[in-house]
Amino acid sequence: MKILVPVKRVIDYNVKVRVKADGSGVDLANVKMSMNPFDEIAVEEAIRLREAGKAEEIIVVSVGPQQAQETLRTGLAMGADRGILVKTDATTEPLAVAKILKKMVEDEQPGLVILGKQAIDDDCNQTGQMLAALLGWSQGTFASKVDLGEGTVDVTREVDGGLQTVKLKLPAIVTTDLRLNEPRYASLPNIMKAKKKPIDEKSPEDYGVDVAPRLEVLKTVEPPARQAGVKVADVAELVSKLKNEAGVL
Known part of the structure; x- marks a missing residue:
């Protein structure tokens, strides 16, 4: 089976x-970039499934600028077999990414797509669900355990009330949560091997997808600084401040 990550x-x-x-966005100049932590967990889970003999090939894919090739190399160094970079300098929204991934799935025919539940930059938590809707596939979100069987996958999900296990028919979409696994560090020999692994470069036009943003960001602001606390003399003063100043009572 082939796994797309x-x-x-x-x-x-x-x-x-x-x-x-000027509030136009986040400053990326001279800032260290890396793979989204939830996606690292997804790569690790795919590798573990292959090590267990339940998968044959792992393909890591990314939609972004040329520098995203470094992120793919990280996935290849961890143990993925090959990569695909859909190169674009435009800001891509979840729906555009999901449409590209849909075309990619149709080309590669994987049995399972594993991706992080959300990215830590926009925190949208939408791409996996949108991809499942576009493909008409089963989905298991917020996975803390994945058990791949014959034609099915059991996904244990973290929900408000505790844990929920769902059985999905393959092919399926799984989005990973923090407690699924602990990603491995890439060894130096694997980092060197990753340099020789193939990365195909595509463009959104190759998949017939328009990545123009549908949303407009009006302004980006930092959260307000936390104010210093104060000491109160007794319970009565505490209640007074909570009622009259904080407005929570």
Whole structure:
């Protein structure tokens, strides 16, 4: 079976995000970029399924600028077999990405698509669900456990009330949550091998998809700074402040 793993290039999660002075967006100049953490979990899960003998080939794909090739190389160094870069410098929204992935799925015919539940830059949590709708495939979101069987996959999901297990018919879409696994570090030999693994370059036009944004960002602002706390003398003063100043009582 073939597994398709979409990955996204985002600002590294350890970097403090800065907003541009004019409020037009986030400052990306000289900022460390890396693979979206949820997508790392997806790559790791695909590799584990292959190591268990339940998959034969892993394809990592990304939609983004030329630099996204580095993100694909990370996936290849972890253990993926080949990559596909859909090169575009435009800001891509989840629906455009889902449409590209739909065409890619039709070309590659994977039995399973595993991707992160959301990207840490826009936090949309939409691409996996949109892709499932476009393909008409079963979907298991927020997966904390994936058990691949014969023609089916059991996905344990994290929901508000605890855990829910759903049985999906293959082919299917699975989006990963944090507790699914712990991604491995790429070893130096695998990093060197990844340089020789193939990455095909495509464009949105190759798939007949218009990636022009449908949404307009009016302004980007930083969250308000947290104000310093104050000490209160007794419970009565605390209740008074909660009622009259905070307005929560």
